[in-house]
Amino acid sequence: MAAAAPLSYSSYRTYLECPLRWKYLYVEKRPETPRGYFTFGRVVHSVLEELVRPLVVPVARRKDGGESQTTLRDWSEPTPGAAAGPPKAPVPAEELLALYDRLWSSDGYSSPDEEERYRALGRELLLRYREWLELEPPAPVAVEEHLSATWDGLAVHGYVDRIDRTPGGGLEVVDYKTSRELSEGDAAASDQLSLYQVLVEHNFRAPVERLTLLHLRSLTPLRTPPRGSRTLEPLHQRMGEVADGIREQAFEPTPGRHCSRCDFRSICPEFRPMPALEGPRLASLVDRFDALRADERRLERELAMTAAELHRAAEELGLHRVPGSRAVAVRRREVSWQYPLEAVRPILEAAEGAPRPAPETAEGVRRLLRDPTVPAPVRRKVAETGSRRVRWYWELEESDGSPR
Numbered sequence: 001m002a003a004a005a006p007l008s009y010s011s012y013r014t015y016l017e018c019p020l021r022w023k024y025l026y027v028e029k030r031p032e033t034p035r036g037y038f039t040f041g042r043v044v045h046s047v048l049e050e051l052v053r054p055l056v057v058p059v060a061r062r063k064d065g066g067e068s069q070t071t072l073r074d075w076s077e078p079t080p081g082a083a084a085g086p087p088k089a090p091v092p093a094e095e096l097l098a099l100y101d102r103l104w105s106s107d108g109y110s111s112p113d114e115e116e117r118y119r120a121l122g123r124e125l126l127l128r129y130r131e132w133l134e135l136e137p138p139a140p141v142a143v144e145e146h147l148s149a150t151w152d153g154l155a156v157h158g159y160v161d162r163i164d165r166t167p168g169g170g171l172e173v174v175d176y177k178t179s180r181e182l183s184e185g186d187a188a189a190s191d192q193l194s195l196y197q198v199l200v201e202h203n204f205r206a207p208v209e210r211l212t213l214l215h216l217r218s219l220t221p222l223r224t225p226p227r228g229s230r231t232l233e234p235l236h237q238r239m240g241e242v243a244d245g246i247r248e249q250a251f252e253p254t255p256g257r258h259c260s261r262c263d264f265r266s267i268c269p270e271f272r273p274m275p276a277l278e279g280p281r282l283a284s285l286v287d288r289f290d291a292l293r294a295d296e297r298r299l300e301r302e303l304a305m306t307a308a309e310l311h312r313a314a315e316e317l318g319l320h321r322v323p324g325s326r327a328v329a330v331r332r333r334e335v336s337w338q339y340p341l342e343a344v345r346p347i348l349e350a351a352e353g354a355p356r357p358a359p360e361t362a363e364g365v366r367r368l369l370r371d372p373t374v375p376a377p378v379r380r381k382v383a384e385t386g387s388r389r390v391r392w393y394w395e396l397e398e399s400d401g402s403p404r
């Protein structure tokens with residue numbers, strides 16, 4: 001099976017929400033209707049990139065795939081804590097606004113009014129950001145950086161808005177957000193920041209010290225410490241499952257509230273209208289199916305009640321075989337042994353010799369009890385933890401018609 005293309009954060013999120021929408025976007029490359037707030041975010045990101053790029057002082061990178069590292073010839077390695085040279089001033093405000101006007105796009109706004117509101121917000125936000133840069137110049141080492149990595153066998157990639165050097169010589173991953181509301185909890189829970197941390201760690205030599213969502217409307221950096229490997233593990237697991245699903249071409253539609261903003265409703269089987277001529281035939285099949293399901297549930301209830309009554313009566317009379325007019329009901333017994341895994345585990349851990357992994361199922365314990373390589377005293381102790389469970393049930397046998 002072909003290897004899946006590297007997974008980005010947005011591709012991963014799209015697949016998680018609806019695999020079919022992922023297919024429409026990433027396999028069939030169907031365009032989506034532009035939306036004003038996305039256009040706005042993209043333009044603001046582009047202007048910020050141009051604004052901050054002159055301040056960038058690159059740092060040492062890791063070489064592809066290996067542990068060896070490389071330093072840049074043009075830049076000496078700054079010692080931790082030392083400034084990397086006098087920061088350059090950001091472009092003048094007029095230049096910034098001219099750049100904003102040049103990059104502006106009218107795509108996706110619902111009305112000229114909405115476009116003008118966004119445009120004014122962007123102007124205000126960028127001017128305030130520029131002032132902030134002058135007062136508190138960051139030490140960026142990269143902006144809008146495309147990074148890729150193989151994360152424990154999983155191919156991932158992404159564009160990181162900004163990577164700064166921290167006063168301690170480490171790195172800060174910065175992601176710009178133009179959204180209205182943002183909290184510290186968002187930064188702490190952001191899978192996007194987690195993935196960017198992984199990408200930066202695989203590509204840069206210095207350690208990641210901080211992860212930051214920069215709320216542009218309030219110029220508030222929402223900082224959080226980098227994740228440890230245990231915190232990253234579930235994300236790796238989920239992204240691995242998504243990569244497997246894509247490789248196996250599992251593209252089932254997954255309807256939900258997100259369908260209201262999906263551009264593909266008109267072609268999605270979940271929303272495809274019924275052809276007029278087929279409607280009555282399929283509707284009657286659905287009704288029949290529905291009625292049979294109801295019968296099935298009723299019969300299941302009746303079957304359980306009848307079996308219970310038969311069992312009670314047979315118990316009172318001490319009978320195991322009860323003839324009917326067409327069949328004989330026969331009482332059967334099923335015996336099984338249950339072993340509490342939490343009691344088995346310490347016995348195996350305390351056993352002498354090579355430690356043996358504890359079974360994870362009752363069947364595993366039963367196999368262990370039959371295994372001659374397990375010392376007999378250990379098997380005996382494990383067997384003692386077991387409890388016997390007896391289940392009675394009734395089966396029907398064909399009647400040969402002879403009275404018993």
Ligand code: SF4
Pocket residue numbers: 018019020021253254255256258259262263264265268269270271
């Ligand atoms: S309409 Fe809903 S179920 Fe269909 S592709 Fe779009 S998101 Fe998926």
